[in-house]
Amino acid sequence: MKFDFKQFSVQQDRCAMKIGTDGVLLGAWVSLEKKPQSILDIGAGTGIISLQLAQRCFAETLEAIEIDEDAFEQCVLNFENSPWGDRLFCFHASAQEFAAEMEEEYDLIISNPPFYSDKYKSEDNQRNTARFTDTLPFKDLVIFAYQFLSEKGIFALILPRKEEENFIALASEVGLFPKRICRVKGNLTSEVKRSLLEFTFEKIEIIKEELTLETSRHVYTEDYKKLVKDFYLKM
Numbered sequence: 214m215k216f217d218f219k220q221f222s223v224q225q226d227r228c229a230m231k232i233g234t235d236g237v238l239l240g241a242w243v244s245l246e247k248k249p250q251s252i253l254d255i256g257a258g259t260g261i262i263s264l265q266l267a268q269r270c271f272a273e274t275l276e277a278i279e280i281d282e283d284a285f286e287q288c289v290l291n292f293e294n295s296p297w298g299d300r301l302f303c304f305h306a307s308a309q310e311f312a313a314e315m316e317e318e319y320d321l322i323i324s325n326p327p328f329y330s331d332k333y334k335s336e337d338n339q340r341n342t343a344r345f346t347d348t349l350p351f352k353d354l355v356i357f358a359y360q361f362l363s364e365k366g367i368f369a370l371i372l373p374r375k376e377e378e379n380f381i382a383l384a385s386e387v388g389l390f391p392k393r394i395c396r397v398k399g400n401l402t403s404e405v406k407r408s409l410l411e412f413t414f415e416k417i418e419i420i421k422e423e424l425t426l427e428t429s430r431h432v433y434t435e436d437y438k439k440l441v442k443d444f445y446l447k448m
Contacts (some may be wrong), residue, residue, distance in 0.1 A: 240265030249320030267297035
């Protein structure tokens with residue numbers, strides 16, 4: 214189950230969560246204008262976001278955390294088989310375990326976090342770990358970002374649109390404020406389903422954006438193609 218991108222490939226047969234639009238969007242959208250030298254990817258899965266960031270920038274430290282053993286092992290292999298294997302490292306740990314052991318600060322902390330509630334759980338424990346907030350509650354994620362983000366750093370993630378206000382409120386409690394918000398919808402007539410967010414310790418005017426993925430089935434908008442053209446083979 215290999216997924217080929219323009220500059221790297223991702224094996225995903227051992228991962229509960231396969232390559233999807235959310236992760237690729239986040240890895241392509243997050244701003245690197247401040248040239249981060251240290252990056253941490255929370256809940257790496259296949260490693261797709263870290264691999265995108267390795268392609269996009271020259272950060273010296275590109276680290277990831279993955280709690281699931283199978284996904285961790287696959288992430289490590291994907292890192293090793295990429296052109297940037299010497300810059301990529303994955304820890305087999307939960308965010309909570311990592312926080313108890315490490316004291317580093319990061320210029321960019323990024324996450325495509327689990328965000329489903331218990332009522333949608335299946336019998337697949339691996340998939341549940343990847344998808345449900347009880348392994349990484351939003352409050353824990355916010356506290357983690359506060360603890361490990363450098364003073365001028367950026368914390369970025371993707372969430373369901375319906376969770377946006379709640380997450381912003383949680384972040385504000387620890388002094389993290391939205392810098393950019395991009396609301397994403399599938400096509401011109403559909404509802405906004407996702408929110409891409411960047412937070413900083415500085416409270417400034419929010420840059421608000423909107424992204425539509427398709428004009429019709431498999432006909433992609435120019436904005437979407439421009440965003441992901443460096444990654445997808447057919448863009």
